[in-house]
Amino acid sequence: MIVPVLLAGGTGTRLWPLSRDGFPKQFHKLLGDVSLLQATAQRALQLPDAAPxxxxxxxxxRFLVAEQLREIGIDNATIILEPEGRNTAPAATIAALHVSERYGPEAQVFLMSADHAVEDIASFCAAAATASTVAGEGCIVTFGIAPTRPETGYGYLKRGTALPQGGFQLDAFVEKPDRATAERYCSDDSYSWNGGLFLFPAATFLQEAERLENEMLQHCREALNNATKDLDFIRLEPGAFCAARSDSIDYAIMEKTQAAALVPIDAGWDDVGSWTFMQKLPADEHGNVTHGDVLLEDSSNNLVHAESRLVAAVGMQDHIVVETSDAVLVAPANRAQDVKKLVKRLQLMERYETELHARVLRPWGSYETIAEGPRFQVKRIVVKPGAKLSLQMHHHRAEHWIVVCGTARVTRDEDTFLLTENESTYIPLGTRHRLDNPGHVPLELIEVQSGSYLGEDDIVRFEDVYGRTQEQENAL
Known part of the structure; x- marks a missing residue:
C-alpha cells in the first residue's frame, strides 16, 4: 500500500502578489481548472494501491485544504495540522509515524509537495511503481527528474550503480549550481533535478530517523501521541513539535543514510516556484503569456496576469506584470527570483499585502473590503448555504447589514429574525450578534462598519461551529 502524503505548507513568496500567507500558491488555479493542491491530490489517487x-x-x-479536497470529491483524507512550519524532515517523520500506526510499518509513504506540476500522469505512476519495488527492499527512494534546461534554482542528484530491482544507488546530493555547472549537469545523464519527492516504507524511515535524528524522532512521536482531534483535523501538540529541530529531509536523513536510492522520472515535472514558470504556458505569436483582461501593443515575451481590471502595455519586452485588486508587480523576467526580496521588505514594514488578499476566505464563505476611510469600512460578505458566522461582539464598532441577495438569519442579543433582498438591520456597538444563511443559495450582503477602531481583532467570540478560538483566528 502507498499512502500519498501531501505537504501543503509554505507561502510561495516568489509568486507574490497572487500568493500570500493566507492564500498561498498551492491553493490557486494557476495551470487549469483545479488548484495545485487539487491536482496533486487527484494525481495521488492514481498511484498503484493508493490509500486516501x-x-x-x-x-x-486547515479549512482551505478541507474545502478544496471536498470540491474534488475527496472526503476521506487525513489532515494533520502543524503549529508552525519545521521544514520537511519533521513532517516526513510525523507522516511515517502516523502511517506506521494506522496501516502498519511496511506501508509505504509517498512524500510529495502540493505545489508541483506534472504533465504525464502515466509516467509518474509508472515511476512510482518502480520506486515502490525498490523501497520494498528497504530503501528510501528519491526521484531524479530528467532536466529540461540548465536550471540554477534546483538542487541536483547524481546517480550511482544500477540496482537489480530497478533504479540506482544515490551517489550524491548536489547543491544549486551556477549557470556553467548547471549546463554541464544538463548534458550528463548521470545528473538529474532533485524534485523533493520521496517514497519509503514507514519502518525503514523510522529506523533511519532513530539512528540519525533520534531527538527529532522523539519530539515528533510525542507531538503525535499527544495530538488532539479538532473537528476533522489532527492537531499536533505544539510544545513537542516545535521542539523538533527544523531541517529538510535531504540534510537530516538522505545525505547520511546508506539506504538511499534513486529512481529516474520523466513525466513533465516542474516546480511552480516563480513567475518564470508561468511563461511556459501557451503564448501568442509574440511570445506573450496573458491571463485576464490584458491589452498589449508592440510588446513581446512578457507574462501579464490581470485579476481584477484591464492591464495595458505598450513597447514592453521580457517583463512580468501581475495585477491583483490591491497590488501590482512589475519586474524584468530575469529578476523573477528576486520577488521574495520585495516580500521580505513588505513583511518588515508589516504590510497586510503579504498576509491576505482583499477577498479573504473563511470556512463559512468570504469577505472583501470594497471601501474604507477614517472611522468607516465597507465590506462585501458572502455566506455559503447552511453556513453561519460565530456568535460575537465588538467593543469599538457598530455595523449596518444590507442584504443584496439570499436570505439572512440575524441574531441580535435575544432577538432572531430573517432578512431578505433589499432589507437591512443595525448592530449597535457591544451587541451580541450572529449571521447565518438558512437558504439554499449563497447569501450576499453589504456591511458598513463605523467606529473608532475597525481592525479584525476587535472581536469577542462566544460560540463558533468551526471550533475557532480567539487565539487561533481573530476575524469574522
Missing part, C-alpha cells in the same frame, strides 16, 4: 491521502499543513490553512 494524508495532508500536512499549517493550522491557518
Amino acid at each position: 491521502p494524508l495532508v500536512i499543513c499549517g493550522d491557518h490553512h
